[in-house]
Every structure is written in structure tokens, then in C-alpha cells.
Amino acid sequence: MIPFNKPFIIGKELKYIEEAVKSGKISGDGIFTKKCQEFFQNRYSFSKVLLTTSCTDALEMAAILCDIKEGDEVIVPSYTFVSSANAFALRGAKLVFADSCSDNPNVDPEEIDRLITDKTKVIVPVHYAGVACDMEAIMSLAEKYNLFVVEDAAQAIDSYYTFSDGTKKALGSIGHFGSFSFHETKNIIAGEGGMLVINDERFFERAEIIREKGTNRSAFFRGEVNKYGWVDIGSSFLPSEIISAFLYGQLEHLEEIQARRIAIWDRYYDGLKYLAEEGFLQLPLIPDYASNNAHMFYMVCRSYEERTALIQFMKEQDIHPVFHYLSLNKSDYFLKDNMEVDIINSDYFTDCLLRLPFYYDLNEEQIDKIVNEIKEFYKIESNFS
Structure with missing residues (x-):
């Protein structure tokens, strides 16, 4: 797993x-x-x-x-x-x-x-x-x-x-x-x-x-x-x-940790770049003014349904990606005293953003397996699109 x-x-x-x-x-x-x-x-x-x-x-x-x-x-x-x-x-x-x-x-x-x-x-x-x-x-x-x-x-x-x-x-x-x-x-x-x-x-x-x-x-x-x-x-x-x-x-090992995380991030990016170029998904954007500390690697699917299907597919391969935040404007606590409003981009990332496994001990073989399974998912999807 x-x-x-x-x-x-x-x-x-x-x-x-x-x-x-x-x-x-x-x-x-x-x-x-x-x-x-x-x-x-x-x-x-x-x-x-x-x-x-x-x-x-x-x-x-x-x-x-x-x-x-x-x-x-x-x-x-x-x-x-x-x-x-x-x-x-x-x-x-x-x-x-x-x-x-x-x-x-x-x-x-x-x-x-x-x-x-x-x-x-x-x-x-x-x-x-x-x-x-x-x-x-x-x-x-x-x-x-x-x-x-x-x-x-x-x-x-x-x-x-x-x-x-x-x-x-x-x-x-x-x-x-x-x-x-x-x-x-x-x-x-x-x-x-x-x-x-x-x-x-x-x-x-x-x-x-x-x-x-x-x-x-x-x-x-x-x-x-x-x-x-x-x-x-x-x-x-x-x-x-x-x-x-x-x-x-x-x-005491900050630089070593950061170098390893950046290597993981780069391997994910290089492995998934083709799918992004073909329009299957979006990869993280690093603006010119920002550096990349490789905290996480995420991808953005085309729809909530696609992300749900991808999570299920990956779990069947013993890989556990996760979604992230639910827009706070849609939270039960906020809606107790406020009317529901759509916040378009936030709601989009809530529905479509997916975080991939990411930790210091993640090795190249595991990264490649994750990338290849994502490619396999979109190969199957493209056959039905």
C-alpha cells in the first residue's frame, strides 16, 4: 500500500x-x-x-x-x-x-x-x-x-x-x-x-x-x-x-529534506506533464514571484465525478490520494447564520483538486507506480469519451 x-x-x-x-x-x-x-x-x-x-x-x-x-x-x-x-x-x-x-x-x-x-x-x-x-x-x-x-x-x-x-x-x-x-x-x-x-x-x-x-x-x-x-x-x-x-x-536536516521533496515533486511533474498537455488534468502553477518548497503535489481533475472515479481507481491499486478543503462558505457552521453563496474558483478546487501521496520516504518506484496508474486511468477514460 x-x-x-x-x-x-x-x-x-x-x-x-x-x-x-x-x-x-x-x-x-x-x-x-x-x-x-x-x-x-x-x-x-x-x-x-x-x-x-x-x-x-x-x-x-x-x-x-x-x-x-x-x-x-x-x-x-x-x-x-x-x-x-x-x-x-x-x-x-x-x-x-x-x-x-x-x-x-x-x-x-x-x-x-x-x-x-x-x-x-x-x-x-x-x-x-x-x-x-x-x-x-x-x-x-x-x-x-x-x-x-x-x-x-x-x-x-x-x-x-x-x-x-x-x-x-x-x-x-x-x-x-x-x-x-x-x-x-x-x-x-x-x-x-x-x-x-x-x-x-x-x-x-x-x-x-x-x-x-x-x-x-x-x-x-x-x-x-x-x-x-x-x-x-x-x-x-x-x-x-x-x-x-x-x-x-x-x-538539522532541513536542506536534505527539502532536496528530497523537490526531487519527488519534479518526478511527479515530469511524469504527468503529458496528461496536462493533452488536457486531461491541470498541474500546479508556480507564479514567477514564488518559489516551490515542494510541500505537496496536487493535480486538478476536470470534474467532481472524474476525481471521485480516479480516487476509487487508485484505491483499488492500493494507492491513497486524497481531496483537500471543502469551501468554508459551504460549511455547516457558516451556513447556520449565513445564506449559501457560490464562490466559483474555491468551489471548483473543492470539487476537482486531488493531492497525491507525498512524504520523505516515498521512493522513485512508488512515484512511477502512482504516475503510471493515473495514466492508465485516463487511458481507460479516453476510450469512453
């Missing part, structure tokens, strides 16, 4: 977990948490990094830092995971869903512009498949209307955006905040785990307080105050040292 995902160990993850336990501290903000945070700050020039228990928690921290109040409007892609929206719904925001681009699942800046009102407070671009949204256009809108930008970079570690002047910046470092995931389906994994990047120094101190249950505990441990107490709202957003130790073992 070829599963959709498979967690992996590449280096000293287990050794570092043992070291963390033997150190006598496995709660948050120990030696491995600090090492991970320093790694990210140094490699990607992030202004400030705080590890969290998940990307969801990082987004919830960002919503608090943006001071979201009841009735504030937050523009979120319809085609995204629920956490992108839920973090702001929890603060009482009105969610305004924006459509994807017609040729890729990322949010369309023109749609964002159309949806901005005097109640809009935050834009949440989601870098789908680790490929950058058009951040130059989005930041221009944010500056024009004085809005916060929270980058949902859950899938976008080690991915970049190139501005029109040639400046290249890591995703997550462009908006006011960036959020990342180290879930077992991501490039760099820790089982669970996430990270909040704070790019605006106005929020450095408060971010630490929110992460530490609303206390100034971090300042106390640095000797900046002689006691700590409850000074703000917050929650327990710190990951344990077990998570951070595993994560650091992966970070």
Missing part, C-alpha cells in the same frame, strides 16, 4: 527527546525550544519567533494581538483549513470569504480589494501548497487601508516571495504576523507543533505574555521583573520540550 502520508525520522530526534527528559525539564521554553527559535530567526531573518503547540494556536495568538472585537471583519480565503477562519471567529469577527485565483488555489488580491469595507481589520493570505500568494499586491492593500496581515504559512516553510524590485523574503516574514505548522503532514514535522512569527516589534512583549497564559513569566525568567503575575488575556500556547526536541532533530 502507498499511503497518503508517512511520518519519518531522519536524524537525532529520539536522542534529543532523551536529552530533554534527562535535563529535568520537558515543559515549555527549555533548551530545544530556544534552539529552534534561534534557528528560524537566523535562517529566515524573522524578527521574533515563538514556538506554539500548533499553527492553530499561532493563528489564535495573532487574532488576539490584532485586537479583534465583535463585528470586526476579517477577509479569509474560502479555500483553506478551518483554523484560518476559526481563530478570528473565536474573537467575534465577521468572516468575509474571498475567492481563489482562477489558475491556482491561492486567494485573489482583486477579490480582497473588492471585499474591503470600513469594518475590515485583517487580511489572512494562505500560502497554499507552500506557494506564495501575491504578497506585494496584498501588502499594498493593507497599507492603503491600514489593515493587519496575518500570513497563514502553515505549508510554507522554506518558501519565498520575490518582490518587483528583486527583493526576496521568506514567507511568514512579510505580513505583521506569520504562522507555521509542524504537523506530521508538513515538510518539517514534530507530530504536532507550530510557530508564530512576529514581524512588528510593537507586539513582541505582548506576544510573550499571551503565550504564557497572560502572565509576564518570560520577563521574570530573564530577570526583567522581580515577580510575575496575570497582566493580560492569554492561554497555554507553549509546546513541550518533547515536541521541540523532535523538531530540532529535523531542522
Whole structure:
């Protein structure tokens, strides 16, 4: 069987977990948490990094830092995971869903512009498949209307955006905040785990307080105050040292992991290019301003029925591709208080996008089998078309 995902160990993850336990501290903000945070700050020039228990928690921290109040409007892609929206719904925001681009699942800046009102407070671009949204256009809108930008970079570690002047910046470092995931389906994994990047120094101190249950505990441990107490709202957003130790073992092999993933992505693309050229499917688009971190490989079928048939065909060959998000504008939760509306491109990707198995240990023989079975499916389909 070829599963959709498979967690992996590449280096000293287990050794570092043992070291963390033997150190006598496995709660948050120990030696491995600090090492991970320093790694990210140094490699990607992030202004400030705080590890969290998940990307969801990082987004919830960002919503608090943006001071979201009841009735504030937050523009979120319809085609995204629920956490992108839920973090702001929890603060009482009105969610305004924006459509994807017609040729890729990322949010369309023109749609964002159309949806901005005097109640809009935050834009949440989601870098789908680790490929950058058009951040130059989005930041221009944010500056024009004085809005916060929270980058949902859950899938976008080690991915970049190139501005029109040639400046290249890591995703997550462009908006006011960036959020990342180290879930077992991501490039760099820790089982669970996430990270909040704070790019605006106005929020450095408060971010630490929110992460530490609303206390100034971090300042106390640095000797900046002689006691700590409850000074703000917050929650327990710190990951344990077990998570951070595993994560650091992966970070030491980041370049090796990325090279392997890019090789897998390229083999898929080369193998399926012919079917795309013949019009059977669409392959991922990488805009000129974006890099490719090979987070996933997806294809877009011609219809919901075709995708359903392909998934069933592949499962019969012991291969397990999966579809992805259901448009949030069609979700049961949203429709409790809102009328159903069509968001055309998002609904299209909901119905037609298919993700292929993708993980570090996927080998060339398995990739070729997946590609050949997809070709066989379309060979059969073309006989009936």
C-alpha cells in the first residue's frame, strides 16, 4: 500500500527527546525550544519567533494581538483549513470569504480589494501548497487601508516571495504576523507543533505574555521583573520540550529534506506533464514571484465525478490520494447564520483538486507506480469519451 502520508525520522530526534527528559525539564521554553527559535530567526531573518503547540494556536495568538472585537471583519480565503477562519471567529469577527485565483488555489488580491469595507481589520493570505500568494499586491492593500496581515504559512516553510524590485523574503516574514505548522503532514514535522512569527516589534512583549497564559513569566525568567503575575488575556500556547526536541532533530536536516521533496515533486511533474498537455488534468502553477518548497503535489481533475472515479481507481491499486478543503462558505457552521453563496474558483478546487501521496520516504518506484496508474486511468477514460 502507498499511503497518503508517512511520518519519518531522519536524524537525532529520539536522542534529543532523551536529552530533554534527562535535563529535568520537558515543559515549555527549555533548551530545544530556544534552539529552534534561534534557528528560524537566523535562517529566515524573522524578527521574533515563538514556538506554539500548533499553527492553530499561532493563528489564535495573532487574532488576539490584532485586537479583534465583535463585528470586526476579517477577509479569509474560502479555500483553506478551518483554523484560518476559526481563530478570528473565536474573537467575534465577521468572516468575509474571498475567492481563489482562477489558475491556482491561492486567494485573489482583486477579490480582497473588492471585499474591503470600513469594518475590515485583517487580511489572512494562505500560502497554499507552500506557494506564495501575491504578497506585494496584498501588502499594498493593507497599507492603503491600514489593515493587519496575518500570513497563514502553515505549508510554507522554506518558501519565498520575490518582490518587483528583486527583493526576496521568506514567507511568514512579510505580513505583521506569520504562522507555521509542524504537523506530521508538513515538510518539517514534530507530530504536532507550530510557530508564530512576529514581524512588528510593537507586539513582541505582548506576544510573550499571551503565550504564557497572560502572565509576564518570560520577563521574570530573564530577570526583567522581580515577580510575575496575570497582566493580560492569554492561554497555554507553549509546546513541550518533547515536541521541540523532535523538531530540532529535523531542522538539522532541513536542506536534505527539502532536496528530497523537490526531487519527488519534479518526478511527479515530469511524469504527468503529458496528461496536462493533452488536457486531461491541470498541474500546479508556480507564479514567477514564488518559489516551490515542494510541500505537496496536487493535480486538478476536470470534474467532481472524474476525481471521485480516479480516487476509487487508485484505491483499488492500493494507492491513497486524497481531496483537500471543502469551501468554508459551504460549511455547516457558516451556513447556520449565513445564506449559501457560490464562490466559483474555491468551489471548483473543492470539487476537482486531488493531492497525491507525498512524504520523505516515498521512493522513485512508488512515484512511477502512482504516475503510471493515473495514466492508465485516463487511458481507460479516453476510450469512453
